[in-house]
Amino acid sequence: MSKVLIVAEHLDGKLNAATAKCVSAAQALKPDSIDIVVLAADPAGVAAEAAQIAGVAKVLAVANAANAHAIAQVLAPQVAKIAAGYSHVFGPSTTFGKDLMPCVAALLGVAQVSDVMAVEGSHTFKRPIYAGNAIITVEAPTDHAVVATVRTASWPEAARGGSATVEAVNVDAALPTHTRYVGIKAGKSDRPDLQSAKRVVSGGRGVGSAENFRVIYALADKLGAAVGASRAAVDAGYVPNELQVGQTGKIIAPELYIAVGISGAIQHLTGIKDAGTIVAINKDGDAPIFEIADIGLVGDLFALLPELQAALQ
Known part of the structure; x- marks a missing residue:
């Protein structure tokens, strides 16, 4: 039985389109269920948005003040705890996913599959190598969970119109004290986001x-x-x-x-x-x-x- 857990990417209370693209990749596995986990200080709004993605069975909302900022070392232990019972854990191959998912893979003791651009089987995927000049087929071991990042440029956004249940979840995970949020410097712009712009x-x-x-x-x-x-x-x-x-x-x-x-x-x-x-x-x-x-x-x-x-x- 295959169950997929997708880590939602969000910013300022809005769900990133990359999450719906991860759902498309998960659907290619033809799994028994697809769940999304939203980690935030107040996940309600993002969780409600994620619940509207077609094909999603359940949205797990994890509220914790420590999740106010997307720090990989803080989010990863919680994702690793929730991942128990799931056969696949997907995240987008964005700055957020590239930062977080290797930490999740390390905590689960598995090797990450990066930049999944096609699904060939439950544990077989295609990904680009050599700056995209070649495509390689990789096969992950079947005796443990698959942790992977999804190449968002290769997948369409999953349709809307879903009505997944939203479940509040408490996660008992030891969070690090050596990593803390200091600040962020980012340019402000009214233009569309580069990674999701048409x-x-x-x-x-x-x-x-x-x-x-x-x-x-x-x-x-x-x-x-x-x-x-x-x-x-x-x-x-x-x-x-x-x-x-x-x-x-x-x-x-x-x-x-x-x-x-x-x-x-x-x-x-x-x-x-x-x-x-x-x-x-x-x-x-x-x-x-x-x-x-x-x-x-x-x-x-x-x-x-x-x-x-x-x-x-």
Whole structure:
């Protein structure tokens, strides 16, 4: 009998779309049941939202003041306790999941399966390797629980309309005292979240400077899109690193991805392989980005972007 436990990702009382994508991956296992655990200081709102995901049997709400901030070392012992009786424990392959799930796997004494992009069987999965240039099939041991992160770019969000029961759960787990929340520094933006946005406009080294990046922000605002960047742009200090797209940044799958002044290093292409339509704007017609782009514009981005914005009026 297979039972899947999914660790919900949430922020500011809102459920992240990555959780519904984990449900899609869990459904591919054809399990007997899928449950979601919400850990928060006050999980009621997020739990109610999670209960609406189709295919979910039960939502476990764990209220604890220590869960006010998503600290892996605090959440992991609680998840490990709850995981007893489950055959699979899934979390999203986001910053949150990459931080938390290895801790859960370590506490359960198992090896983690990372970036699950396809389910071949109850313990057999496909995942990318070599910056996404190869896909490997991995088989987890069948004698203990499978702890895995789900490559959210490879799965659709599970449908809404569910009516799972919400159950308050008390977890008796020893929480660490050596790890504490100090603070968070994050940029504020009214734009969509990069990891879940349907449209993304990214800038690269070709943009030239942090000041010049205003043309990227302007186009993104016109399209209602999130803003991303290549590693070269981040390393050059044009934008903060939370905007980085690629192997060492965020793996995304928007419906529309516009790459401006990005040459297309393999590490960047890894982050956008699952995008719907890719548009490349670059003055170098031989740039690797054009090999994978659906639409390519060769020219000066500072001339083309104003024209594109004018056409969008």
